[in-house]
Amino acid sequence: MAIEKKKAVLMKAVSELKDADYSKSPELKNIYQRLLKGRKQFAEIFEKNIKAVMQISSLDLTMQHQTEKIIDISHNVEKATEAIFGSGSSSSFQGRANNQHEELTNTIITVSEETDEVFKKIETSQNELTTIKDLSGQTIEASQEMQHDMDELSEVISRMSEVIAGIDSISLQTNLLSLNASIEAARAGEAGRGFSVVAGEIRALAEETQKLTGNMRTFVENIKEASQKSVESAANTINALGSMTDKIGNVWTLNNENHKHISQVSEAMSSIAAVSEEISSSMAEMENQLMDSTNFMRKVSVELKKATEPVADIEKTLDDTVKQMGSMTEDAFFHLENKEFAQYMRNAIAAHHTWLNNLKTMVNEQFVKPLQLDSSKCGFGHFYYAMTPKIPEALPIWNALGSKHKKFHQYGAYVISALNNGDYSKAEQICREAEIYSRELISDMERILQISEY
Numbered sequence: 001m002a003i004e005k006k007k008a009v010l011m012k013a014v015s016e017l018k019d020a021d022y023s024k025s026p027e028l029k030n031i032y033q034r035l036l037k038g039r040k041q042f043a044e045i046f047e048k049n050i051k052a053v054m055q056i057s058s059l060d061l062t063m064q065h066q067t068e069k070i071i072d073i074s075h076n077v078e079k080a081t082e083a084i085f086g087s088g089s090s091s092s093f094q095g096r097a098n099n100q101h102e103e104l105t106n107t108i109i110t111v112s113e114e115t116d117e118v119f120k121k122i123e124t125s126q127n128e129l130t131t132i133k134d135l136s137g138q139t140i141e142a143s144q145e146m147q148h149d150m151d152e153l154s155e156v157i158s159r160m161s162e163v164i165a166g167i168d169s170i171s172l173q174t175n176l177l178s179l180n181a182s183i184e185a186a187r188a189g190e191a192g193r194g195f196s197v198v199a200g201e202i203r204a205l206a207e208e209t210q211k212l213t214g215n216m217r218t219f220v221e222n223i224k225e226a227s228q229k230s231v232e233s234a235a236n237t238i239n240a241l242g243s244m245t246d247k248i249g250n251v252w253t254l255n256n257e258n259h260k261h262i263s264q265v266s267e268a269m270s271s272i273a274a275v276s277e278e279i280s281s282s283m284a285e286m287e288n289q290l291m292d293s294t295n296f297m298r299k300v301s302v303e304l305k306k307a308t309e310p311v312a313d314i315e316k317t318l319d320d321t322v323k324q325m326g327s328m329t330e331d332a333f334f335h336l337e338n339k340e341f342a343q344y345m346r347n348a349i350a351a352h353h354t355w356l357n358n359l360k361t362m363v364n365e366q367f368v369k370p371l372q373l374d375s376s377k378c379g380f381g382h383f384y385y386a387m388t389p390k391i392p393e394a395l396p397i398w399n400a401l402g403s404k405h406k407k408f409h410q411y412g413a414y415v416i417s418a419l420n421n422g423d424y425s426k427a428e429q430i431c432r433e434a435e436i437y438s439r440e441l442i443s444d445m446e447r448i449l450q451i452s453e454y
Contacts, residue, residue, distance in 0.1 A: 006024075007025065007028075010022060010025050010028045011028065013032075020032075035333060038333075039333060039334060042325070042328070042334050043336065043340060045325070046322070046325045046326075046329075046336075049318060049321055049322050049325060050322055050344075050382055050383055050386070052318055053315060053318035053319050053321075053322050053382050054351075054378075054379050054382055056311060056314055056315040056318055057315055057372065057377040057378070057382070058370075058372070059311060060311045060312055060315050061370050061371075061372055061377075062370045063311060064370075065369075065370040066370075067305055071298075074294055074298050077294050078294045174202060174205070177202070315377075319377075319382060319386075322382055322383075322386045323385065323386045325386070326386030326387030327387070329387050329390075335390060336387070336389075336390075338391065338452045338453070339452075339453070341389055341391070341452050342449055342452040342453050344383050345445060345448055345449040345452060346449065347379065347383075348379060348380035348383060348384075348445060349442060349445050349446065349449070350379075351378060351379025351380055352379070352380060352438065352441065352442060352445070353442075354379075355371070355372065355378060355379075355412075356434065356435065356438055358371055359371065359411070359412055359415060359431055359434060360431060360435075362415065362416075362419065362427075363415060363419070363424075363427050363428055363431045366419060366424050366427075367419070368416050368419050368420065371412050371416065372409070372412075373409055373410075373412050373413050373416075374409070375402075375405050375406040375408070375409040378409070380405060380445075381405065384401065384402065384405065385402075389448070389452065391448075391451055391452055393451050394447075394448045394451045394452060397444050397447055397448055398448060400444070401441070401444055401445070401448075404440070404441050404444070405441065407437070408434065408437060408438060408441055411430055411431070411433065411434035411437065412434075414430045415427050415430050415431055415434070418430060
């Protein structure tokens with residue numbers, strides 16, 4: 001009877017997987033050791049499965065993120081292609097783009113030809129201006145020579161006036177002498193009669209000379225006055241010609257500069273026309289390459305989506321396996337020891353800190369990176385939804401963690417939305433709120449950890 005009772009006690013110990021004195025029952029001892037070994041293997045498999053499902057979740061998240069990035073890049077390239085070449089079907093869109101490039105090239109060539117014509121006309125007008133400039137210079141030289149001749153004529157007229165004045169003075173003296181001779185001849189009587197006739201003739205000649213010199217004086221004065229007017233007119237003409245020559249020189253200089261500029265423009269337009277033809281060819285090639293790249297990225301995104309489907313299936317299978325193994329821990333044969341549960345809590349706290357640091361990094365760098373937003377697929381989520389700890393004191397805190405943990409992950413979605421909209425100040429504000437909220441969450445986890453360690 002005592003042996004049966006002893007055996008019943010050992011059987012209960014085996015059923016609860018408790019250590020006991022199995023030395024007198026080798027069979028039970030063997031069963032106990034096998035069960036204990038299986039329990040350890042189960043714990044190791046459970047831990048590996050949790051790590052595997054976490055890694056698969058991370059891989060799935062990364063692949064989805066990269067796929068979305070490729071799709072966004074594809075859309076951006078497509079939009080850029082449409083902005084550059086126009087929108088529509090590929091054939092009509094390519095035809096319109098080529099027509100636009102051809103029209104642009106033809107327009108540039110036409111402008112280049114018209115610029116060349118303008119250059120030739122400016123060159124012709126420049127030659128004409130040069131001829132006018134030379135003629136103006138020659139005219140000024142001729143006018144200056146004429147002015148010099150008029151000055152010499154004025155000097156001759158002045159000398160003629162002096163000569164006429166001298167003749168007039170001599171005729172006046174001759175007239176006086178003839179008058180005195182006539183008086184003396186009258187005194188001489190008959191003897192001086194012949195001399196008186198001569199004196200009268202001389203007086204008449206003197207008077208006639210005075211008349212002639214008077215007329216000559218008037219004539220010379222008229223010539224002198226006309227000469228002075230001619231000199232003044234020649235001076236005015238020279239001044240006018242000089243001013244005109246200066247203006248022609250300025251026009252010539254400006255036209256010469258325009259000639260040079262048009263020459264440079266003509267050369268530049270010729271170069272642009274040649275470059276435009278090359279650009280037109282390059283644009284057509286670039287258009288084809290962009291379209292090929294867009295189509296290729298679309299195919300890649302489709303393939304990546306297909307590639308992620310097995311990953312998602314594997315993740316679900318592993319997650320279901322973890323949950324099934326978690327339910328198995330309800331059995332005494334497979335239950336987790338408190339120290340094992342504590343280690344999972346430490347891992348969950350570390351994963352939580354990593355997630356929060358990734359959120360901060362995104363906000364600081366203002367760049368969206370892969371971040372798990374599903375609270376059931378993060379490092380803590382897989383473990384949390386797989387099992388319930390057999391620690392009565394920790395259960396109230398544990399049960400409340402689900403909603404808190406879900407709310408915490410929502411901060412990530414809000415931050416990503418703010419970053420995508422370019423509202424970086426709002427992203428920083430949400431990140432600070434998440435950090436404050438995480439303190440309560442971490443405090444609960446650490447409290448569960450403390451309870452499980454005692």
